[in-house]
Amino acid sequence: MSCYGEIEKIDAAVFADTGWESKRVYKWLKFLQEEGNKHGVPIQVVSQGNIKNDALNSRVRGVKKDGCRAASMPYFTLNREDGSSGMIRRQCTSDYKIRPLEKKFRELAGYKPRQRIPASFIEAWKGISTDEMRRATISKNRWIDFYYPLIDMGMSRDDCLLWFANKGLPAPPRSSCLGCPFHHNREWRLIRDESPDEWLEVVAFDKAIRKCGGLRGDVFIHADRVPLEEVDLRTAADAGQLSLWGTECAGICGV
Numbered sequence: 001m002s003c004y005g006e007i008e009k010i011d012a013a014v015f016a017d018t019g020w021e022s023k024r025v026y027k028w029l030k031f032l033q034e035e036g037n038k039h040g041v042p043i044q045v046v047s048q049g050n051i052k053n054d055a056l057n058s059r060v061r062g063v064k065k066d067g068c069r070a071a072s073m074p075y076f077t078l079n080r081e082d083g084s085s086g087m088i089r090r091q092c093t094s095d096y097k098i099r100p101l102e103k104k105f106r107e108l109a110g111y112k113p114r115q116r117i118p119a120s121f122i123e124a125w126k127g128i129s130t131d132e133m134r135r136a137t138i139s140k141n142r143w144i145d146f147y148y149p150l151i152d153m154g155m156s157r158d159d160c161l162l163w164f165a166n167k168g169l170p171a172p173p174r175s176s177c178l179g180c181p182f183h184h185n186r187e188w189r190l191i192r193d194e195s196p197d198e199w200l201e202v203v204a205f206d207k208a209i210r211k212c213g214g215l216r217g218d219v220f221i222h223a224d225r226v227p228l229e230e231v232d233l234r235t236a237a238d239a240g241q242l243s244l245w246g247t248e249c250a251g252i253c254g255v
Contacts, residue, residue, distance in 0.1 A: 003039035004167070007149055010125060013043040014104050016097040019050030022191070022198060024173040031170065046100040051092060051177060056208055071095075074181050075209065078225040079217035085225060092177075105144065117143035125149055129157045179205045181221045188222070189233050203229050 001007045013036060015029060029045070036043040055071035072091035079085070103113075105124065111117050122144045128135050129150045139146045150160065161171055176183070178191070179202040192199040202221070206228040212219045222231050 001149070001163070003035060003041050007153075010041060012108055013041060014101055014108075015043060015045050016100045017045050017047045018092070018096045018177050019047060020052040020177045020179065021175060022173065022178050023195065025175050028170070028173055035169075044104065046104045048096045048100045051096050052179065052205065056205070073177075073179075073221075075212065075219035075221060076181060076223050076225050077217050077219050081217075084217075088219070102141065102144070119143060120145045123147050129155055129160060131157050178202055179221055181223070185231075185233050188228070188231070192233065203227075
């Protein structure tokens with residue numbers, strides 16, 4: 001929208017790359033960079049490292065002597081001795097998204113590390129739609145103000161998709177780590193059915209982190225706490241549940 005003059009032109013756009021997005025997202029990022037360059041809106045990429053590699057290489061919390069750091073992904077845990085379950089605290093968003101972005105904001109503003117920045121010096125725009133208004137937060141840094149243009153314009157995700165379609169542009173995919181434990185079953189099905197190689201990758205990752213050092217019990221990337229390839233990803237219809245209103249019943253008799 002900024003490129004097309006429908007909202008104020010931004011100075012720069014920044015994407016925090018965890019190193020483990022889907023192929024669809026990286027293809028989309030390349031398109032955005034090309035489109036941004038056409039309209040004088042540079043899209044820069046920052047990274048704190050590859051979250052998948054860090055997760056596989058780290059076996060304890062914190063930074064190891066060899067420089068490898070814990071990925072702090074929100075795995076689901078299961079203690080087979082007493083049957084207790086839990087979930088690891090999520091720090092990956094802060095480590096791989098927020099901090100790299102803030103570091104880049106400081107750089108773009110022309111300030112060195114730990115140098116004091118005036119209040120409200122940076123206005124960071126976030127593409128959160130009305131569907132996810134609960135994610136619209138206030139910045140914890142006094143020098144950064146968050147602005148949500150889509151919410152301000154009353155645009156939902158469907159509105160955004162319609163905007164892209166009307167412009168003749170491809171539909172944007174959802175950005176998230178390929179093996180994110182917060183995936184819903186529909187997202188796991190999408191990976192399994194449309195990208196078999198990425199599905200095999202996340203299945204292998206799930207197996208590899210089962211005995212994550214420093215943790216009690218086993219860890220999984222699915223909330224069912226079973227190996228990913230064993231999870232029942234069927235929809236209710238796939239499982240045999242019939243639709244009460246889909247065929248002969250019009251749903252108007254009040255029964």
